[in-house]
Amino acid sequence: MSTINSNLQMEDVVSVDVGGMKLQHQNLLVTLYGLYGQSAASSFPVSVIVEMLGALGIKSQASRSTISRLKSRGVLINERTGNESVYQLSAEIVDGFRKDDQRIFAPSRSTSEESLILAIFSVPESERNRRYELRTELGSMGFGMVAGGVAVGPQIAFEQAKTRLDARGLSEYVEYFRADYIPAADIRDRVAQWWDLQALDQQYTDFLQLYVGRLGSWREKLAAPAGSAEQRSDLEREAFAFYVPMLTRWRHFPYRDPNLPFEYLPEGWKAPQAKKTFLALHELLSPLAEAYATQLLCSRIS
Numbered sequence: 001m002s003t004i005n006s007n008l009q010m011e012d013v014v015s016v017d018v019g020g021m022k023l024q025h026q027n028l029l030v031t032l033y034g035l036y037g038q039s040a041a042s043s044f045p046v047s048v049i050v051e052m053l054g055a056l057g058i059k060s061q062a063s064r065s066t067i068s069r070l071k072s073r074g075v076l077i078n079e080r081t082g083n084e085s086v087y088q089l090s091a092e093i094v095d096g097f098r099k100d101d102q103r104i105f106a107p108s109r110s111t112s113e114e115s116l117i118l119a120i121f122s123v124p125e126s127e128r129n130r131r132y133e134l135r136t137e138l139g140s141m142g143f144g145m146v147a148g149g150v151a152v153g154p155q156i157a158f159e160q161a162k163t164r165l166d167a168r169g170l171s172e173y174v175e176y177f178r179a180d181y182i183p184a185a186d187i188r189d190r191v192a193q194w195w196d197l198q199a200l201d202q203q204y205t206d207f208l209q210l211y212v213g214r215l216g217s218w219r220e221k222l223a224a225p226a227g228s229a230e231q232r233s234d235l236e237r238e239a240f241a242f243y244v245p246m247l248t249r250w251r252h253f254p255y256r257d258p259n260l261p262f263e264y265l266p267e268g269w270k271a272p273q274a275k276k277t278f279l280a281l282h283e284l285l286s287p288l289a290e291a292y293a294t295q296l297l298c299s300r301i302s
Helices: 025-036 046-055 060-072 125-140 155-167 184-194 197-223 230-251 272-300
Strands: 016-017 021-024 077-082 084-089 116-121 144-147 150-154 172-179
Touching: 021 025, 021 230, 025 046, 025 060, 025 084, 025 230, 025 272, 046 060, 046 084, 046 230, 046 272, 060 077, 116 125, 116 155, 125 144, 125 150, 125 155, 144 184, 150 155, 155 172, 184 197, 197 230, 197 272, 230 272
Parallel strands: none
Antiparallel strands: 016 021, 077 084, 116 150, 116 172, 144 150
């Protein structure tokens, strides 16, 4: 999930405060394309992008400035359809997130019976930028660092990590091995050195503080009698404005999180509760949010 950042400079990092937390405009755009750009509507008219971002609290001028910056970096690809400009995400970016991504929406947890994957890499000093890129990509796929050229990850992450490194031209520097950690009694201490679990757990805690209380509110709201067509449309827009930022925050977790067996993790690990909260809100709100986005796209695309 780190690829988009490699295509951007610091001046591109524009954010909006949604629910008390900052979200970068470009990350919201990746979510929008990942959710609603996987069909014939993979190109969004600029007016649709502006209106979608407007529903998320981003003003029109800021949206258009973001589009211009991302176009100049090759993140958004501009085409013409009739008299209107339409934009696609570049293929390099859009492969980072799709709405059928099973690691995000239905992640499986590793078991202690599964082997770990070792990625052993060596990059010439003359290509040190590739070394940084390699470490970043492995980290974004849930690998932790054991030593300077040794990364460790769960078996569940292997295929996606290999595919990602192949696509980035990084596989030539890496050899993979399946491994078992022999002194099993010590592995909980070791994983705390290989991954920053404390920071990750705090991020899960922040997610829960922001969203767990809203689950009941949304259940009550959706249990109320159906209103007029206009009220239904307003509800769909409200769901869209809530769901897209929530998913934008969540979709990074299954990649940062090594998804290790529970016996390897600290007591009170917040990931299961956060995942349960996310999936419940996803089930409630994704149909409403999609209805809003589909209506908007159909109204602008002939």
